[in-house]
Amino acid sequence: MKKNIKPRLFAKQLLQEGILWQPDDAQTHYLLNVLRLRLEDEIKVFDGQSGEYIGQICDIGKKSCSIKILQKIREMSHCPDVWLLFAPVKKDKTDFIIAGATELGVAKILPVMTERTIAERVKKERFEAQVIEAAEQCRRLDIPQILEPQPIKKLLQSWPQERILYFMDETGNGGDIQTVFQKATSAGAAVLVGPEGGFSEAELQLLRSASFAKGVSMGKRILRAETAVLSALACWQAICGDWIEGERK
Numbered sequence: 556m557k558k559n560i561k562p563r564l565f566a567k568q569l570l571q572e573g574i575l576w577q578p579d580d581a582q583t584h585y586l587l588n589v590l591r592l593r594l595e596d597e598i599k600v601f602d603g604q605s606g607e608y609i610g611q612i613c614d615i616g617k618k619s620c621s622i623k624i625l626q627k628i629r630e631m632s633h634c635p636d637v638w639l640l641f642a643p644v645k646k647d648k649t650d651f652i653i654a655g656a657t658e659l660g661v662a663k664i665l666p667v668m669t670e671r672t673i674a675e676r677v678k679k680e681r682f683e684a685q686v687i688e689a690a691e692q693c694r695r696l697d698i699p700q701i702l703e704p705q706p707i708k709k710l711l712q713s714w715p716q717e718r719i720l721y722f723m724d725e726t727g728n729g730g731d732i733q734t735v736f737q738k739a740t741s742a743g744a745a746v747l748v749g750p751e752g753g754f755s756e757a758e759l760q761l762l763r764s765a766s767f768a769k770g771v772s773m774g775k776r777i778l779r780a781e782t783a784v785l786s787a788l789a790c791w792q793a794i795c796g797d798w799i800e801g802e803r804k
């Protein structure tokens with residue numbers, strides 16, 4: 556391992572300088588057996604609440620280790636307030652969506668069940684482990700929140716009216732993505748992508764009649780659900796989010 560690139564781990568507890576932190580079993584295995592770190596080696600640790608720290612291995616047991624939290628190196632910051640709503644697809648593609656959305660800086664992930672959603676059982680715990688891993692790698696300081704899957708109708712009924720829901724409409728009836736996003740006025744937003752089979756006619760009608768929803772087109776070519784998710788989020792970050800110079804410290 557290159558010692559100048561410090562591994563970065565998420566701690567499920569509030570950190571502060573001077574305290575000791577015990578990585579969980581998987582993290583300990585990664586540090587000691589995969590990376591083969593030793594006493595006094597340094598890593599980066601973040602807690603999703605207070606920022607990021609340098610930590611140093613100060614004790615190694617048989618199957619455990621302790622990290623001394625030395626110094627805060629980044630103050631807490633949050634990703635822009637955009638949510639992703641997506642219909643779970645096959646397992647490996649859903650994994651790709653979860654990791655990609657985390658890297659693209661979503662604040663919240665809401666799996667939605669639509670008429671044509673064909674998904675293997677959705678496991679929230681699995682998603683949670685994936686967002687943590689992606690957040691560790693991409694250096695974001697907060698962890699996106701994941702909600703339990705909900706039927707689309709129920710979600711629309713209890714939708715916070717002030718948040719615009721941009722639904723990706725492959726029928727060509729939405730506004731073009733650049734124009735729609737440039738007109739965004741609300742602080743928070745959400746992006747909805749349909750399942751592989753597309754939205755049903757009834758779902759499209761429901762979305763089109765909702766005052767808070769706006770249809771968006773991403774051109775003539777039909778994208779796979781996972782491509783659509785990443786494309787929509789990338790456009791949102793470029794036009795309304797934090798893809799501006801100086802944001803990456």
Ligand code: SAH
Nearest residue numbers: 723724725748749751752753773777778783
């Ligand atoms: N089976 C459908 C395609 C579904 S694609 C068909 O053949 O018509 C899966 C989802 O990706 C869609 O529900 C939509 O939300 C999004 N999507 C794909 N291509 C898109 C495009 N060109 N514009 C807007 N949304 C798109």
